[in-house]
Amino acid sequence: MSSKWRKAKLALGMNLCAYIPPETNDDMPEKSTEDALLSSHNKWALGSARLSKSFSRSSKKTCSICLATMKRGDGNAIFTAECSHSFHFHCISSNVRHGNQICPVCRAKWKEIPWQATTLEPLPGRSRINPVDLSHNNGLMAVARQLPPRPISNRPVAQLFQSPDPAVFNDDESLDHKTEKAEEISTVKTPVDVESCTTITVKTYPEVPAVPQFNAYDNFTVLIHVKAPASFSGHNHSIDQSNVSPIPQTPRASVDLVTVLDISGSMAGTKLALLKRAMGFVIQNLGPNDRLAVIAFSSTARRLFPLSRMSETGRQQALQAINSLVANGGTNIAEGLRKGAKVMEDRREKNPVANIILLSDGQDTYTMNSSGGSQNESNYKLLLPTSMHRKESSGFKIPVHAFGFGMDHDALLMHSISESSGGTFSFIESEGVIQDAFAQCIGGLLSVVVKELYVTIDSVHPQIRLGSIKSGSYPNHVVPDGKTGFVEVGDMYADEERDFLVTVNVPAETLNKETSLLKVRSVYVNPLTKDTVTLDSEELRIGRPEVAGQETVLVEVDRQRNRLHAAEAMAEARAVAEQGGLASAISILENCRTMLSQTVSAKAHDRLCIALDAELREMQERLSSRHIYESSGRAYMLSGMSSHSWQRATARGDSTEGSSLVQSYQTQSMTEMLSRSQAALLSSPSAHRLVRPKPR
Numbered sequence: 001m002s003s004k005w006r007k008a009k010l011a012l013g014m015n016l017c018a019y020i021p022p023e024t025n026d027d028m029p030e031k032s033t034e035d036a037l038l039s040s041h042n043k044w045a046l047g048s049a050r051l052s053k054s055f056s057r058s059s060k061k062t063c064s065i066c067l068a069t070m071k072r073g074d075g076n077a078i079f080t081a082e083c084s085h086s087f088h089f090h091c092i093s094s095n096v097r098h099g100n101q102i103c104p105v106c107r108a109k110w111k112e113i114p115w116q117a118t119t120l121e122p123l124p125g126r127s128r129i130n131p132v133d134l135s136h137n138n139g140l141m142a143v144a145r146q147l148p149p150r151p152i153s154n155r156p157v158a159q160l161f162q163s164p165d166p167a168v169f170n171d172d173e174s175l176d177h178k179t180e181k182a183e184e185i186s187t188v189k190t191p192v193d194v195e196s197c198t199t200i201t202v203k204t205y206p207e208v209p210a211v212p213q214f215n216a217y218d219n220f221t222v223l224i225h226v227k228a229p230a231s232f233s234g235h236n237h238s239i240d241q242s243n244v245s246p247i248p249q250t251p252r253a254s255v256d257l258v259t260v261l262d263i264s265g266s267m268a269g270t271k272l273a274l275l276k277r278a279m280g281f282v283i284q285n286l287g288p289n290d291r292l293a294v295i296a297f298s299s300t301a302r303r304l305f306p307l308s309r310m311s312e313t314g315r316q317q318a319l320q321a322i323n324s325l326v327a328n329g330g331t332n333i334a335e336g337l338r339k340g341a342k343v344m345e346d347r348r349e350k351n352p353v354a355n356i357i358l359l360s361d362g363q364d365t366y367t368m369n370s371s372g373g374s375q376n377e378s379n380y381k382l383l384l385p386t387s388m389h390r391k392e393s394s395g396f397k398i399p400v401h402a403f404g405f406g407m408d409h410d411a412l413l414m415h416s417i418s419e420s421s422g423g424t425f426s427f428i429e430s431e432g433v434i435q436d437a438f439a440q441c442i443g444g445l446l447s448v449v450v451k452e453l454y455v456t457i458d459s460v461h462p463q464i465r466l467g468s469i470k471s472g473s474y475p476n477h478v479v480p481d482g483k484t485g486f487v488e489v490g491d492m493y494a495d496e497e498r499d500f501l502v503t504v505n506v507p508a509e510t511l512n513k514e515t516s517l518l519k520v521r522s523v524y525v526n527p528l529t530k531d532t533v534t535l536d537s538e539e540l541r542i543g544r545p546e547v548a549g550q551e552t553v554l555v556e557v558d559r560q561r562n563r564l565h566a567a568e569a570m571a572e573a574r575a576v577a578e579q580g581g582l583a584s585a586i587s588i589l590e591n592c593r594t595m596l597s598q599t600v601s602a603k604a605h606d607r608l609c610i611a612l613d614a615e616l617r618e619m620q621e622r623l624s625s626r627h628i629y630e631s632s633g634r635a636y637m638l639s640g641m642s643s644h645s646w647q648r649a650t651a652r653g654d655s656t657e658g659s660s661l662v663q664s665y666q667t668q669s670m671t672e673m674l675s676r677s678q679a680a681l682l683s684s685p686s687a688h689r690l691v692r693p694k695p696r
């Protein structure tokens with residue numbers, strides 16, 4: 001019988017994969033250059049037609065595609081091109097299989113390319129070794145996976161490969177496992193810390209502090225301002241640009257995250273390489289108590305692995321699955337979302353925070369085309385499982401944060417999906433910033449400090465009635481008698497702020513020198529302790545002098561009026577542009593800019609007002625022609641509308657760059673994660689050269 005070592009070499013010669021058990025073997029030869037192909041910790045031995053003749057002597061050398069280190073003994077074959085740039089073989093081979101024969105770093109055209117045999121037949125006279133399944137299976141390469149709860153060393157190689165999706169996704173990894181000792185220490189928190197970290201702040205501001213005693217008003221504006229507590233994450237560590245190890249985690253709510261990724265044929269090449277890099281960053285920055293599942297879709301959808309904890313083992317398995325993705329086939333967004341929702345619905349256990357990330361670069365070529373009729377915005381609901389509609393689901397509320405990738409995606413579809421589910425829509429215009437866009441998003445998801453926030457506004461004066469509540473995309477309701485109103489806010493990230501404008505009537509006063517208007521009650525769940533917290537604000541009062549004074553509208557109120565006016569102008573301009581009226585859309589935005597320039601906020605040089613003007617000007621430029629509007633203007637406007645309606649940061653255009661003014665809703669956690677992403681890219685000088693931003 002052949003030795004285990006001989007089987008490994010045979011597999012390498014056939015460009016196949018073999019699993020090498022950790023037990024020692026007497027007939028194994030002494031260490032040679034071949035031992036760099038094997039890991040001492042239950043890893044895959046991968047074969048290639050051309051292996052690197054030398055390995056990096058520095059542990060800091062990384063693969064320009066996946067950012068993982070390339071060093072002797074890590075179990076990965078390395079390909080060095082004639083241009084001298086090196087990559088993990090499994091990272092670069094998927095590009096080559098689809099006709100890409102240029103270096104992702106320097107763009108040099110290769111004469112010799114990494115090759116992988118397609119035959120799975122054993123060599124004559126040799127016993128057959130279980131091969132890797134290279135069939136694309138409707139656009140998805142079968143992916144090897146390991147299940148941590150089971151002892152891998154006792155399992156046949158064939159069981160490590162991706163099996164068909166089960167009927168019920170109730171195989172999520174248990175939350176009861178203890179983390180590694182070092183990781184446990186990093187998540188210790190005292191009761192005092194927990195309490196101080198989860199108390200929101202509620203403030204109320206009247207339009208003006210006082211109104212004449214004998215005057216009555218029908219539409220007096222009151223601002224309700226809610227701010228989430230600060231998180232301690234990131235305050236006690238610095239960014240390390242030399243590696244991509246996880247950020248030290250302070251106590252926070254653990255996350256269940258499902259990423260639904262487009263790997264259709266249009267993603268082949270650089271796009272897929274950049275997506276793999278971005279997902280690698282996400283995986284490396286999830287904590288050991290966070291769980292991740294990945295749905296990859298093209299013509300159909302497949303779950304790559306169950307919802308699994310991102311322990312050290314979990315991260316390795318997730319990275320292996322991501323790196324094996326191959327782009328092929330059509331774009332079936334509905335099927336990808338259906339499986340993503342099913343992972344969340346079927347899980348046996350639940351982390352406090354749950355979100356879905358959807359990325360696509362194209363148009364849905366299945367559900368929309370087969371639905372019949374025109375593809376208008378109302379039809380996009382067909383792509384979202386009923387259980388995921390925020391307004392139609394009472395128990396299942398999982399936001400879908402949608403990312404439109406490149407110039408050819410369906411921005412209306414992606415925005416509709418995110419809006420219906422309670423998530424945000426981001427526009428990734430330049431392919432190279434996909435990692436930064438993901439970083440900004442997960443920076444928020446990993447910092448949730450308030451859950452299920454419900455704000456109640458009560459009139460405290462017998463004659464005062466609530467009129468309207470302007471809350472953007474957050475559902476609100478005023479009871480028929482006008483005495484009480486509600487806003488359903490949901491989850492809040494650390495340091496996030498929410499502002500709602502409420503109109504009330506103010507009666508004339510004949511006896512009192514002040515009038516009590518309203519008070520606010522906030523009810524929410526502490527995600528760390530699971531306790532329900534109730535907070536009551538003080539009553540809001542305004543002065544009632546006998547003689548009218550020179551009262552100026554408070555900047556806090558004026559600022560939010562400007563935000564709402566700008567958001568309404570964006571929506572109106574987009575609707576007009578969809579009908580072909582680009583000149584009219586530009587005029588609408590120009591009128592809004594003129595109005596903003598005359599406000600109290602503008603005169604006070606308010607940052608939000610300046611940012612709104614810059615954003616409106618950018619939108620005008622993207623309305624200059626039909627081609628520009630359809631390739632980038634529509635997506636940019638929809639992402640802006642999403643950001644302002646949810647009061648949450650989204651990526652759009654250059655909004656993740658430090659020079660951008662469109663950062664009004666970025667929190668400290670988002671900024672820190674974004675800085676970490678950029679530091680990781682800087683630590684690999686070739687990374688940012690993969691893609692040059694496309695000119696508009």
